[in-house]
Amino acid sequence: MTTYHIELQGEILKVGFGNTQATGDRIVCDVATKLDEMIATGEIPGGSLIKINGRISVLVSQVLGDKLGKVYDAIAIFDPKIGDKGLDRYVVTISRHPDYRVGDTLDVMRSQSPSNIKLVLCGFANTGKTCFRDGLKQALLQISNAPESYFISGCPDGDGSWYSETARRDPDLAAELKAQYKAGFTEDFAKLKAQEVRGISTPIFVFDIGGRISDENRLIMAEATHVVILVKDEAEIEPWKAFCDELELQVIAIVFSDFFGNNDVVESESPILRGSVHRLQRGEDVSQRPIVQALARLLVGLSIG
Secondary structure (H helix, E strand, C coil), X not given: CCCEEEEEECCEXXXXXXXXXXXXXXXXXXXXXXXXXXXXXXXXXXXXXXXXXXXXXXXXXXXXXXXXXXXXXXXXXXXXXXXXXXXXXXXXEEEXXXXXXXXXXXXEECCCCCCCEEEEEECCCCCCHHHHHHHHHHHHHCCCCCCCEEXXXXXXXXXXXXXXXXXXXXXXXXXXXXXXXXXXXXXXXXXXXXXXXXXXXXXXXXXXXXXXXXXXXXXXXXXXCEEEEEECCHHHHXXXXXXXXXXXXXXXXXXEXXXXXXXXXXXXXXXXXXXXXXXXXXXXXXXCCHHHHHHXXXXXXXXXX
C-alpha cells in the first residue's frame, strides 16, 4: 500500500499521506525513492519554482526540501492558515532565485467548489470532541480515494491534532506539552481562528470549538458550513441547535457521548446521522467506532456530491 502520494499538477506538487499505519522511517524512504524516480524520468523536470500543496510531516518536509532543492531554484509550501476565500497562499521556504526570498508569500487564485465541507464539532465541555475529531481524521484517511481532508483545533485548550497520537505513546509528555500550549480564549484568538477557517479550502475541513456558547465561538462557527453536535444528554441538544440555527448552519449529526458505554449505536443516518459513541478516552484510537465510520462516509458523500 502506498504510504505517501506525490503528483505534479502543473507547477504545483500535490502530496499526501496514504497508509496511515506506516511509521515515519518507512514513509521517508518511500518519499525519497518516489522523488528520485520522478526526477530521473523527467516527471519532475526542475526549474525556477515549485509549489507544494498537501499534508507534510516534519520528516517528509526534510526529504522534499533536499530532493527538490537540487532541481528547483525555489520552493514554496502551501499554508492553509493564511489564505482567504478564493485564494491560496504559499510561503517561500528555500530560494536561490533572485525573484523569490525566503518568507515571501505567493498568491494563487482558485475556484471555490460548492461541495467544500467546513464541519464544526460543537458541544459542551467534556463530551470528547477532541478525541472524536482525531478518530474522524483517521477514519477519513482510511477511506480509499476519499477527498483531501484537513483538521485543526478551534479552541485554545492545548488539544491540537498532535495530542491524541502523542498521548498514546507518552501520556506524561502529552500532558506537559498541553499545559505549555494552553492559552486564554480571547477575541483576538477567535478572530485569528475565524480567518484560518475562512481561508482553508480542502474538500473536507473539520475543526472543534470550546465547550461554551459564546461570542468567540459564534465568530469562529460563522465560517463553517456544517455541524456535528456532541452531547452527554438530551437537554444539551436544544441550546446548540438554536445556536446553529442562528448561524444558518446545517446540522448533519447529533451524537451522544456515552463514556461508560460498551458499544456504539447508529440509530439513523437520514435525514441526519443520530446515535451514540462510547468511551471517548483521550489517547485511544476511536477511528473504527461505527458512529465515527458512519460520519466519515457521510462527509465523503457530501463532498463528492
